[in-house]
Amino acid sequence: MSITPTAPITPITPTAPRPPTTPGPPVTEGHRVAVLALPGVLPLDLGIPVQTFGTDSHYRVTVCTDPAAGPVDSGGFTVAAAAGLEALRDAGTVVVPGYQDPDSPPPAAALAAIRSAHERGARLVSICTGAFLLAAAGLLDGRPATTHWQDAAALQRRYPRIDVRPNQLYVDDGDVLTSAGVTAGIDLCLHIIRRDFGAAAANARARVLVAPPQRPGGQAQFIDRFRPLARADGLGPVRTWMLGNLAHRQTVDDLAQRAHMSRRTFIRRFQQETGTSPMAWLTAARIDWARELLEATTTPVEQIARLSGLGSPAAFRAAFHRHVGTSPADYRGTFRTVKA
Structure with a gap:
């Protein structure tokens, strides 16, 4: 992957079915991870799985995009990915980082590729608003999931069949894992390493990243306020x-x-x-x-x-x-x- 400076950004939304929850096959050395950069991908969210898995000898990481969607702008950068959507065919884990404006429809090819990867048995992971792509593909229906607390209400409203858990840092539902924003993405990636290769491997990565080795997924996101805002002034x-x-x-x-x-x-x-x-x-x-x-x-x-x-x-x-x-x-x- 190479990143070169440029300009603005673009976006994601709805559809389809869902398979049963399953932890997926055992993970072995050289496990392939595909990081899917959607239009408007958030730079920090993109960097988290690349940095966490990409420099860990247990994994082989590829950043991919949908070439038909054009250059991927990322907050002032253009992402030149190493591969197209074909990278999802061989990946054991597919990570979808957050992206700007999840209200816009996602590329149809990306939806089809993510569904196909899951049907094949790939583990799906989202960071922040990346959950909206999984939801649009119908892969979160009937499942617990989370996203950034600022977007949780929109995710629940648009996809009422999802059990949205806005206070959790991340949710591990076996073959589909979702996390809140930025640092929660690091927590989830370290959790995945711990699940795949044990605590020692996760702790070693945490030391390199200068991150807490483990924060439980059930810990609440540190949101601005807990009390709901009023929608009227009568009371x-x-x-x-x-x-x-x-x-x-x-x-x-x-x-x-x-x-x-x-x-x-x-x-x-x-x-x-x-x-x-x-x-x-x-x-x-x-x-x-x-x-x-x-x-x-x-x-x-x-x-x-x-x-x-x-x-x-x-x-x-x-x-x-x-x-x-x-x-x-x-x-x-x-x-x-x-x-x-």
Whole structure:
């Protein structure tokens, strides 16, 4: 593969069936990996499988494109791939990196090639919005999958038969594996090496990449916020009050009274405006506030538990881990912006 500077970018969307989940055949030395660069491929997403597998002696990597789709622009670069779609015929693993604008229809030849590779028994892997190609080919129907948290709602809306898991870093469903954005792609590639050749091989690659050797796929993506944005302003004043009183006890009955509504009407209206229940929205808002305190202050965890309204320190730690996938202490160690 060679990369030369240039200009802008292009895109992906829907169709078809799905085979049963299977882990695929055992992986042996010299395992062939084809990295499919679609129009508008994201440079970092493209580089992850090439760098992770391409310099590992266990694998043989080929970057390929659909020549009929023309030059592949990648954020100011043009990708000159070593092969066309025929590379998918011999690959044991096919990786689809993320690409710009997954709303546009994918090249028909790429869809056919990816379906054919899977029917033949190839393992399919997506990074970030690469999941949209697998979904368009019908290969995620009935399966759990993930993508970048910013695109998860669109993936679920467009392909309702997929079990979209927006909070997970990656999902291993045997012969089809999907990951969230950028660093989650590294996590998934290291997970694949661990699955193929063991922990020692994965740890060796992680050291070379200066990456954590293992982050479990179930860990939550570090998304901007957990509480859903409101789609209407009718209960806006009530939500503003809720945000200003997170440390205090709040019940649905009290909130309904504040909104001058019956309990039932309040819950229905709240659901219409936010897409979730009042208590789920409140818990997510408390988690968001706790994250801000962990990132921007040195406030002890015990005090954050009280300020966020999430209960005792033990209850706070449990709720935080359930939503974020890591402990408050580990989250602070990763994201703190002030010195102790």
